[in-house]
Amino acid sequence: MTGTIVKSNERKLTIARSMAEALAQEMRIDPTVFVMGEDIGTLGGVYGNTRGLIEEFGPERVRDTPISETGFIGAAVGAAQDGMRPVVELMFVDFFGVCFDAIYNLMAKNIYFSGGHLKVPMVLMTSTGGGYSDGGQHSQCLYGTFAHLPGMKVVAPSNAYDAKGLMTAALRDDSPVVYMYHKGLQGMGWLGTEPGATVHVPEDSYTVEIGKAKVVREGRDVTIVSLGIGVHHALKAADTLAQQNVSAEVVDLRSLVPLDRDTIRASVAKTGRLIVVDEDYHSFGVSAEVIASVVEHDLSVLKAAPVRVAYPDVPIPYARVMEQFCLPSPAKIVAAWAQMAA
Amino acid sequence: MTGTIVKSNERKLTIARSMAEALAQEMRIDPTVFVMGEDIGTLGGVYGNTRGLIEEFGPERVRDTPISETGFIGAAVGAAQDGMRPVVELMFVDFFGVCFDAIYNLMAKNIYFSGGHLKVPMVLMTSTGGGYSDGGQHSQCLYGTFAHLPGMKVVAPSNAYDAKGLMTAALRDDSPVVYMYHKGLQGMGWLGTEPGATVHVPEDSYTVEIGKAKVVREGRDVTIVSLGIGVHHALKAADTLAQQNVSAEVVDLRSLVPLDRDTIRASVAKTGRLIVVDEDYHSFGVSAEVIASVVEHDLSVLKAAPVRVAYPDVPIPYARVMEQFCLPSPAKIVAAWAQMAA
Amino acid sequence: MTPSRDELAWMYRNMVLSRRLEETISKIYFEGKTPVFNMANGPIPGEMHLSNGQEPVAVGVCAHLTAEDIVTATHRPHHQAIAKGVDLDAMVAEIFGKATGLSGGRGGHMHLFDPKVNFACSGIIAQGLGPAVGAALSRKLRGLPGVAVAFLGDGAANQGAFHEAMNLAAVWKLPFVCVIEDNSWGISVPKSASTAVARNDVRAAAYGIPGHYVAGNDPLAIYEVAGEAIARARAGAGPTLIECETYRLAGHFMGDAEGYRPKGEKEALFAADPIPKMRARLLAEFGFSEDELVAAEGAAADRVAAAIRFARDSADPRPEDALTAVFA
């Protein structure tokens, strides 16, 4: 990861392995942590993020479920309220439609409805993203959908270091945390992977604070705000822009809820220009929120109209040429700069 | 409604009655239109919008359902694809969590997945809004949630004239339309009602174009953009502001998808100032989208930072004093102006 | 399994307490709502779902539970909250939206949470089943005692969440009991128009677990069947599905004109009111004295009056506290 000096002999992990490591480390010290979901046991998770857990902790604490998301996510809420710290996996975020009541009306609201007398310490892990032709029900990001509704924290790591630290922080949080990991960063060979996501990860347990964005590349001329895989697009675009003598700053949101508006605003105050990169749908989502958060705070910092590089408002097509046409990319970010500078 | 001159002998209808009238008129001329939902038959709909239909069209075409939203909304999709024009009611929008897969992954995407070979002519009616102490699972608006996801048109009338015209347009549309009606405008006495929503409604059938906002009050100094009940708050605030010699223009979005960005931009270009009023949650929603749509288009039109008057990012509390504290209101809009002008 | 004399007294007391509370609430509910009925007004605003008539289910089941057991209830929760031992003052204060309420006014009558006695309820149909199953899992995983009971309405048995939770509880053999209150209506839609089977106990076959139907809205019969199911759950033998015939004497919510009821139904229901029936049996079959029952009824009236007074005297929440308690 840019900004982190990695010694050549330092251990690098994929996001999948760093998630599994954080889970294992917390499960060792906290007997109330357990994991539920489809294929998270013997298989180790379709995306590898629970690999090795069932061998160490057994099938009671690493619990394969029926294909009953409403049932087992609702059950996780009940277990969390009863003193456990459940981790549940929604295999693809696209499946939220079959179980969102348990998520947004129960998990997210029961602390409030109880007047703060209950804790709901649970983590909902879910995979996001496309780019590998999995069609319109298996490729969405839906960041905005989750971030819009109150009562749940939402994080989305872009690299293995943050992935471990955010997972540990989520596991220790007494409020529900939605942990959205992007399939294209996961380090599963069969999905391809962004090499930049696989970085040095300390063996010891540590946390990354939920609600803090990070400036992952400093720059003077334009701020590129993104999350997940978009951060890597932004870093690549920044490299290209650097060749054009444009100095781009890249902000990795890491958390959507709480949203670190201060870091965004400070960066844009410095650069005067804003590009938001988001693989979620264009309208009524993350990209608009980032822009609104800047302009409502101080209109005068902006020297040019902000630009969104987001997924168009269409279902995700299967055909590679169509899907690639829709996805954000480094080239589109560079083009956004050109538009802005024109 | 401001801008419409109502002769004293002209017929005024509530939104509930104008919705029912539009349904009845289409059912008379189109045998493929039918209605399904909980308590929409004998009871005439909890919010009165199907009153009288079962008497005229019988229980086959006006069909009470089990409490199985996934089942009957999924069934509506299948019926629509098979040549019918189903209208389904989701009694409270808050219940979308139990059935959103049928809505956003089926209803909204099947036209696309079929490459345009299928039509999905269906209307999903759902009630929104709070203000009467119905608690956090019966008072939400969720406009942003629906508008964010591609493939469904979304409308939200603020008065009975638009309600009828938008319903007729929705019934004739070959694409799915989500029709969000606000409980506080419905004209059901037991919920109280905003008198401004009950306006003259022509008896003959007519349509209001989906995707067209309306300037419901012209002004020079500030544009207030809203939808549903927020339009009435805006109009009241505009009256107050007028006493302060501030001329406010009020834009009623009427449709969220398609969003009429041209009308919004033209108004803000004229006034130079923007307040967005939304009873949906503050972040990642409609208010940010409206602001972003303006600034990404032309930053220079704004003379002051735009302001949102939206529901804070908290679950909706039951206690009256708490709920009222959170809700948008004319006073908050006036205060937003004061902040902007300061 | 027959209740002891103490249990019978407890059951009657709680039935009467619940009824008395709801009769009182139903009067107060109209304060500020006449002459124009607007749900938003008065000391108790919002929807109000009364459980008058359904008390037998609450007491027949909860007689077997202690504070450590878990109950999730529905939008119609008062009788169960009372039978589960929810703090009455705080519960009524919550219904009044006061700062002293269970949740400081954030929840309201559909969102009564009392963690001290492991009680919760909620407003979405069949929503309580998952959490109850999860609490049962929590106990099983940790080897802690406790049975989880989820109550739901007959209409709710057609919601997907019911099916998923039942299967989960059965496949994991959890200490869980599902109790359906069959009042034969889901708002205005009769059970016969919404449920493909006459009795939901047959659905137990879909999960390979025992199923029982208890006819007659009879607290003693419910006591017996629920007792066996709860004992079975405590013994680690897995879940049971129970459906109890019951009646709602009131409308779906207050303000409901009940035009959908067939002629004569209400009269028949009132004629079969379970409280006078129970009272008569206590006198005739179980050796209770008139004085004892009058005393119990008086105590209930006093208790309700005190709770109402507590609620009325309590302060409103601070408006800005609406922004607190979102996260733990």
Added chain:
Amino acid sequence: MTPSRDELAWMYRNMVLSRRLEETISKIYFEGKTPVFNMANGPIPGEMHLSNGQEPVAVGVCAHLTAEDIVTATHRPHHQAIAKGVDLDAMVAEIFGKATGLSGGRGGHMHLFDPKVNFACSGIIAQGLGPAVGAALSRKLRGLPGVAVAFLGDGAANQGAFHEAMNLAAVWKLPFVCVIEDNSWGISVPKSASTAVARNDVRAAAYGIPGHYVAGNDPLAIYEVAGEAIARARAGAGPTLIECETYRLAGHFMGDAEGYRPKGEKEALFAADPIPKMRARLLAEFGFSEDELVAAEGAAADRVAAAIRFARDSADPRPEDALTAVFA
């Protein structure tokens, strides 16, 4: 009910066609994915769920259907699409993501829509049931002929949507048949760990409708049971629930290492491959000649080759057409 000679020939032809197609696809799928397997690459990217081994269910059911009947299938749809008569060229072109595909490349292998034969499938578990029930309702409302059949996997029977749709179809007595393909796995999770009952046909009791389990992955037995159910539906007698034992010979999707399978399972499945079994029976019991079957097999191979050629030769969609066909 036994199939006619023509029907037997049709069944065998379609089983072989489906198998041949999938064998071909499974080779092409690895083009561009070796030496490094990355699902995103090659002429057929994305997830690929094969139905080899499950052909008996498709042909046993669809032998009773015509184009006007409705079928909804799952993420594992090829065998049913073929048996329902979906245009093979356009289907394969869709799987290749070509402009000539059923949906011009917008859908892909999990979203095959052919309105001409009323076929659709989708990627979310149990998602097809609601639409099938709705199509059945559409026919009933208009007095038009047609039965709707929803296929789903055994794992899908634990999803809430299954329950809601079954109840709806039963309470409205619709011309609907639900067919569960019990291949005993949901990805890596065995049916025994996810379904509280051994056989899902018992769940019919929850809806007051007939339920049947068909053992043996036997196309003729399936034909018989499905035939009765479909005739019953056509006669207006309401829905039926059928579960058919079957096997998936391949992994859950291509690339699945199948480490979860018990030792020896795969060998046993291949030994029980329904296609050689059917072939042997056609020869031994039904008077088919070797030549006839060889000809059918050759025709299937040719048909698949032609479809693959069509797909390969077809143009990619225009990238910007991704933005079209969102609304009708």
